[in-house]
Amino acid sequence: QVQLVESGGGLVQAGGSLRLSCAASRRTFSTWTMGWFRQAPGKEREFVAAISGSGSVTYYADSVKGRFTISRDNAKNTVYLQMNSLKPEDTAVYYCAARLSPVVGPSTDYDYWGQGTQVTVSS
Numbered sequence: 001q002v003q004l005v006e007s008g009g010g011l012v013q014a015g016g017s018l019r020l021s022c023a024a025s026r027r028t029f030s031t032w033t034m035g036w037f038r039q040a041p042g043k044e045r046e047f048v049a050a051i052s053g054s055g056s057v058t059y060y061a062d063s064v065k066g067r068f069t070i071s072r073d074n075a076k077n078t079v080y081l082q083m084n085s086l087k088p089e090d091t092a093v094y095y096c097a098a099r100l101s102p103v104v105g106p107s108t109d110y111d112y113w114g115q116g117t118q119v120t121v122s123s
Helices: none
Strands: 004-007 010-013 018-024 033-039 046-051 058-060 068-073 078-083 092-099 117-122
Touching: 004 092, 018 033, 018 092, 018 117, 033 068, 033 078, 046 068, 046 078, 058 068, 078 092
Parallel strands: 010 117
Antiparallel strands: 004 018, 018 078, 033 046, 033 092, 046 058, 068 078, 092 117
């Protein structure tokens, strides 16, 4: 079992930045592929970014490429999502997720999910 706890969400003006964090409970954190997803009101959950266990491979949705950066610190069992140049359309609940599969891509097929953190971008 893996417990994931997100933090760092909040209200920010368009063009601003936020950094989300996701702390994991397992000591084998470095073996897990980690992903960030988001869900806006009335919309399906969508893939944002993913990172391999070592951190050497990353993958981004086209909508955030060049603005968001996913990273991880395996010594702290934590994955991050740095969000820059935020837009109102980035408003959503952001979730982190973990899976054992080493494949890094836009799949939503993850084994464990956090509870989410709200990000609101005002225009």
